[in-house]
Amino acid sequence: MEKMTDQQLIEELRERFDMNRRALQDLQTMTRKLESVNNKLQDSEALKSQFLSNIRNEINNPLSSIMGLSRQLMDSSIKDPAKAASIIHAEAFSLDFQLRNIFIAAELEAGEAEPSVSRTDIAGLVDGTLDLFRYLADEKKLKIDTQVPDELLFVTDAEKLQIVLNNLVANAIEFSLEGGKISVVAQCSDGQLILEVIDSGIGIAPEHQEKVFDRFRQVESGSTKGHRGHGLGLSIIRAACDLLGGNVELESDLGKGCRFSLTLPEIESEMTDVLAKDGNFFLFDEGEKY
Incomplete structure (x- = not known):
């Protein structure tokens, strides 16, 4: 073996030192990444625990009311049956809404949700959503204004769009102050549907605006939580928009x-003979298309 000169030995040592230094840097980088992943997992577990606590209340409270009031109705021991029936309906509606959100969130998370395309009557869909939530808006004396062309037809997934709109309207009502105003505006421009829901409620601070779209995330939590919900609504909105090739943006300021x-872009489909109106689907013969 040829004897190394002093210069060659120095170069060899320098090269090995550089290799060790790069390996150490790579190890430090990997350690930081692992710490970041670990922190995210811990945050995720904390959010899931908070979600489970919230959803338990969101399900148990309506169920308890429904069971208690229905028992009183069965025993004929209630003085105002009409009021009791109204409360039962409200609690059942709340429970149904929360469960539907959980089911669609699970489908979206598992990648099982697929677009089901139809010509959608946007005005009918908006009216149907507002009719569903009218009693909640009336309880807070909210004025609801709509600006939607009567003949606005758009090819998209009517069911997913209805879920998105339901959550947007429910969110607007929940966070609006009594006597406030909610506006629903829709238009079609350059082959895209632009749908806006605007409220005059408490608003969201800029530093929280991206976080509210995270699953299970709520700005208020624990003992400071003053509003109903479980932190799924806005994440469902974003996931459904992604599924349909669109996006959702938030503009807000606190107060x-x-x-x-x-x-949303219009979805190309051969199923233009299916019309979705108010969440229902109708088939037309060739001569009945318009």
Whole structure:
């Protein structure tokens, strides 16, 4: 073996030192990444625990009311049956809404949700959603304004769009102050549907605006939580928009309400003979298309 000169030995040592230094840097980088992943997992577990606590209340409270009031109705021991029936309906509606959100969130998370395309009557869909939530808006004396063309037909997934709109309207009502105003605006521009839900409620601070779209995330939590919900609604909105090739944007400031703007591209489909109106689907023969 040829004897190394002093210079060659120095170069060899320098090269090995550099290799060790790079390996140490790589190890430090990997350690930081692992720490970051670990922190995210811990945050995720904390959010899931908070979600489970919230959803337990969101399900148990309506169920308890329904069971208690229905028992009183069965025993004929209640003085105002009409009022009791109204409360039962409200609690059942709340429970149904929460469960539907859980089911669609599970489908979206598992990648099992697929677009089901139809020509959608946007005005009918908006009216149907507002009719569903009218009693909640009336309880808070909210004025609801709509600006939707009567003949606005758009090819998209009517069911997914209805879920998105339901959550946007429910969110607007929940966070609006009594006597406030909610606006629903829709238009079609350059082959895209632009749908906006605007409220004059408590608003969202800029530093929280991206976080509210995270699953299970709520700005308020624990003993400071003053609003219903379990932190799924806005994450469902974003996931459904992604599924349909669109996006949702939020404009807000604390104390100045929120503007949620949804933009969806029209989906190419041969099923233009299916019309979705108010969540229902109708088939037309060739001669009945318009």
